[in-house]
Amino acid sequence: xxxxxxxxxxxxxxxxxxxxxxxxxxxxxxxxxxxxxxxxxxxxxxxxxxxxxxxxxxxxxxxxxxxxxxxxxxxxxxxxxxxxxxxxxxxxxxxxxxxxxxxxxxxxxxxxxxxxxxxxxxxxxxxxxxxxxxxxxxxxxxxxxxxxxxxxxxxxxxxxxxxxxxxxxxxx
Numbered sequence: 001x002x003x004x005x006x007x008x009x010x011x012x013x014x015x016x017x018x019x020x021x022x023x024x025x026x027x028x029x030x031x032x033x034x035x036x037x038x039x040x041x042x043x044x045x046x047x048x049x050x051x052x053x054x055x056x057x058x059x060x061x062x063x064x065x066x067x068x069x070x071x072x073x074x075x076x077x078x079x080x081x082x083x084x085x086x087x088x089x090x091x092x093x094x095x096x097x098x099x100x101x102x103x104x105x106x107x108x109x110x111x112x113x114x115x116x117x118x119x120x121x122x123x124x125x126x127x128x129x130x131x132x133x134x135x136x137x138x139x140x141x142x143x144x145x146x147x148x149x150x151x152x153x154x155x156x157x158x159x160x161x162x163x164x165x166x167x168x169x170x171x172x
Contacts, residue, residue: 005064009056024048027072034076043079046137047072078138114166118159125159132156 001022007015027047031040051068119126124145131141142152 001065002063005055020048020052023051023068030069030072031076035079039079043075044072047075050075082132082135082138110167114163117166118162122159122162125155125162128152128155129159129163 001019004015004019004022008019024044027044028040031044031047034040035043047068050071055064055068115126118129128141128145131144136144138149138152142149145152145155147155
């Protein structure tokens with residue numbers, strides 16, 4: 001595949017088509033095992049698009065395949081993280097009943113109160129949580145806020161922590 005990639009980087013469109021056909025097939029097999037067939041195609045398309053945007057810029061000493069697989073790994077990680085955030089927020093909103101615990105009728109009002117506090121005192125964290133909850137992709141959120149992916153993860157982590165701490169204080 002190394003020679004094929006080199007030809008594609010030099011402008012051979014047939015080689016480029018073949019590189020991305022092979023990459024798509026390999027990525028899809030891996031993604032289906034990791035996240036299931038329902039979401040694999042979307043994640044693979046994102047990964048292939050990122051590889052396509054950047055592969056001609058030259059990888060220096062870095063090999064194409066490990067670099068491309070690293071992009072797929074990051075896209076899968078982002079997907080899993082977004083789903084976990086949505087699941088946790090949804091669980092907070094829909095009370096403890098699904099876990100078999102007695103329903104807490106006050107949970108929704110505590111959550112709304114904590115969200116209002118977060119909006120009032122830490123609006124940037126609240127905005128990040130809201131965008132993730134709405135299902136925006138990492139790249140879209142970064143573009144909207146003008147931050148890097150690492151900065152976004154920091155904001156998301158801090159926002160979640162503030163929300164969790166507020167909810168814990170409300171129970172005490």
